[in-house]
Amino acid sequence: MYxxxxxxxxxxxxxxxxxxxxxNIILVLKLYNKV
Structure with a gap:
């Protein structure tokens, strides 16, 4: 059980x-799209 x-x-x-x-991958992709 344990x-x-x-x-x-x-x-x-x-x-x-x-x-x-x-x-984190989504955040990085969003940052790259803004650039």
Missing amino acids: IHIYILKFECIYFYSLYLIFN
């Missing part, structure tokens, strides 16, 4: 990091 919770936490961190990277 191992399952640990895996869920790891997945949450993984998806959250992907989400942050995706947002």
